[in-house]
Amino acid sequence: MHILVTNDDGPPSNESSPYILAFVRTLEEAGHEVSVILPSEQRSWIGKAHIIGKDVSATYYWPETEEHGSPKSQQSKQGKPWVLVNSTPATCSQLGLAHCFKDRSPIDLVVSGPNYGRNTTAIFALSSGTLGAALEAAVCGAKAIAISFAFFDRLNDPKIVAQSCRQGVRVIEYLAKNGQWDAGRVFTINVPVKDGVEKQPVVWTEMLQNSWSSSSCFDETSGAVEDADTEETNLRKQESRGGEAPEQDQSSSSEESKWAARHYKWAPKFKDVYESVERAGPGNDGWAVQQGQTSVTALKANFAHIPGFKGEIKL
Missing domain, CATH: 3.40.1210.10 (Survival protein SurE-like phosphatase/nucleotidase)
Structure with missing residues (x-):
């Protein structure tokens, strides 16, 4: 072929x-x-x-x-x-x-x-x-x-x-x-x-x-998001951790930053997938x-x- x-x-x-x-x-x-x-x-x-x-x-x-x-x-x-x-x-x-x-x-x-x-x-x-x-x-x-x-x-x-x-x-x-x-x-x-x-x-x-059971697949971040290769590598590490995502830093909620631009990155929770498979x-x-x-x-x-x-x- x-x-x-x-x-x-x-x-x-x-x-x-x-x-x-x-x-x-x-x-x-x-x-x-x-x-x-x-x-x-x-x-x-x-x-x-x-x-x-x-x-x-x-x-x-x-x-x-x-x-x-x-x-x-x-x-x-x-x-x-x-x-x-x-x-x-x-x-x-x-x-x-x-x-x-x-x-x-x-x-x-x-x-x-x-x-x-x-x-x-x-x-x-x-x-x-x-x-x-x-x-x-x-x-x-x-x-x-x-x-x-x-x-x-x-x-x-x-x-x-x-x-x-x-x-x-x-x-x-x-x-x-x-x-x-x-x-x-x-x-x-x-x-x-x-x-x-x-x-x-x-x-x-x-x-x-199935569906995402977590409230959001995005995390707010205070720093710059890495390039696509690095971000995808970080996501795939969840697969060898059983779907557990690492702890994320929370951006500042001070009054001074209240109206500043807010930044988010794609951060799906693979644990949702694995748990849905087990339930099914x-x-x-x-x-x-x-x-x-x-x-x-x-x-x-x-x-x-x-x-x-x-x-x-x-x-």
């Missing part, structure tokens, strides 16, 4: 995008032609957005032969280059399908990921740039799969990551051959980064429809991943209406 790969974590990086290079190499070793188009920087939590009023540029990038190279370094220009785009994951899907790889064979499948961290339950999925790129590909008429690697620590042992890559490729190949690909169908896969994952079940799951029990995607299983969920790229609402509304 000719597989178009994109993600929302950007080019290879130990801190924010540690799986992409190993995953692409595993696809290639399995005999697939792979074209890679990625955001040039961290673009997590952006969903299926496009940025208007801004020139979008696509530049060529040759990844290091060893994990993990810096996109700023000059690599030896061997093999087919990847493409880096100064925009969103959904934009990468559009450009990859229609513009950047016209010199190659037609694309058979779009794979978005592997995301650095799980994309289980509606809370994560609705904001996920990984899901966003797959949904965008689906509404462009392509077969699309989102894949996320659910880590339980941040060690990223290459041997264990290799197992997750092989497991992911096996599931992708199965879905490409056996999946029901009606219009707008998207499959989302969550693979645990755990030793022995290839021996664990692969299960169909439903996406848990077996059958949902979050539960399967917690058990070390690979979850596969079939979705539709649409806002499905709820049946039973018909006719005129009498006010």
Whole structure:
């Protein structure tokens, strides 16, 4: 197959995008032609957005032969280059399908990921740039799969990551051959980064429809917010702490600062997700991943209406 790969974590990086290079190499070793188009920087939590009023540029990038190279370094220009785009994951899907790889064979499948961290339950999925790129590909008429690697620590042992890559490729190949690909169908896969994952079940799951139970996913801050890579790294550390967020400094509430500009940063409480999974029990995607299983969920790229609402509304 000719597989178009994109993600929302950007080019290879130990801190924010540690799986992409190993995953692409595993696809290639399995005999697939792979074209890679990625955001040039961290673009997590952006969903299926496009940025208007801004020139979008696509530049060529040759990844290091060893994990993990810096996109700023000059690599030896061997093999087919990847493409880096100064925009969103959904934009990468559009450009990859229609513009950047016209010199190659037609694309058979779009794979978005592997995301650095799980994309289980509606809370994560609705904001996920990984899901966003797959949904965008689906509404462009392509077969699309989102894949996320659910880590339980941040060690990223290459041997264990290799197992997750092989497991992911096996599931992708199965879905490409056996999946029901009606219009707008998207499959989302969550693979645990755990030793022995290839021996664990692969299960169909439903996406848990959960919600934030905390009052806000933003924290007020008195200092400057870090860059996107650092902020995403700090968020992902919650996953290896069981969802516990660090204590936040509270900004001054003195009379002098009462009317000063106030600053906030995105700080979702992952503990809400984990507790909702425990309450729901077996059958949902979050539960399967917690058990070390690979979850596969079939979705539709649409806002499905709820049946039973018909006719005129009498006010």
